Amino acid sequence: MTEKLADPSTDRETLLVELVDESGVAIGACSVADAHRPPGTLHRAFSVLLFDSHGQVLLQQRAAVKTRFPLQWANTCCGHPLPGQSVVEAAAIRLGEEFGMTADLAEVGVFTYLAGDDTTGRVEYEYDHVLIGVVEDGPPRPDPAEIAHWAWIAPQQVRDDLVGNPGKYTPWLTQVLEIADQAHRR
Template sequence: MRSDHIILVNEHDEPLATMEKLEAHQKGLLHRAFSVFIMNAANEMLLQRRAIDKYHSGGLWTNACCSHPMPGEEVQDAAHRRLQEEMGFDCPLEKLFTFTYHASFDNGLTEHEYDHVFLGAYDGAIMPDATEVAEYGFFSLAEIARQVRDTPERFTYWFKVAFPMIKEQLKPQ
């Protein structure tokens, strides 16, 4: 597996090829990704503020972790790997849904992702990688919704797309 390569896909998430991550983001090509959302027993969501020097969206608040599976790696395995690498823990994850989004950034890079969304529950110790995470915390869904409404510029593009869908999934039935 090459950690610097990602999986290009079509609109049905069928693999087409692999490409170096930066090149895929420069060209804005659709690729496979995942986003992990974590809740605690108090029904609060874990958010992280991305490290300032991330290649895009540095310093913005987002879900627990997100990344790309490597060629040959199952998406759920990649989600567990990345949760451990970024936040220093792992927990059971349930796949909730997928969505596609397209966002261009000031630095010339473009995210065009077929995003697999996972949800987990965790209440233990968190030991984030400082090169990935500037800060983190658990917040109520109401507080997150208020912050996204009042200061949307403080959040990643994909979080603002996924959060309402996650919130809807978490509503008592």
């Protein structure tokens, strides 16, 4: 199964990702599909978390067709910059593709994680840049090929549910939420 954009001629699994070492230095490139085959290859990624004027965060339930962690709840959007592409630029593009939204995004931290998806057999091994933004415009316009459901939720409510229902969420959400919420409260 491959993850498709609205344009059926673009297969996201064939796009290139930037391979990195443990400190985030670029060391090469490979396809999205190759980077996510077991045991996983460390590559650059980004995770965006948007806040509203009340301090709530925008979460999405990933679409059933996602090749990694389908139907689990995650941060607003995530993805991979192309080799050499600015993380902020790539994140802004992906935010528009997934939610039909724009926001001034700021990078607020980075972490590395390794997680296998028992459902699809794929692996996430990512050097993940966390970006935040605040939105005050109209409601999101999600692409149903990308997002099954979405919700604005208070960060503490997400933390509480992560404790009681960890399998409902992507494995990277806890770290993204902590980095993003700490930066947002500064």
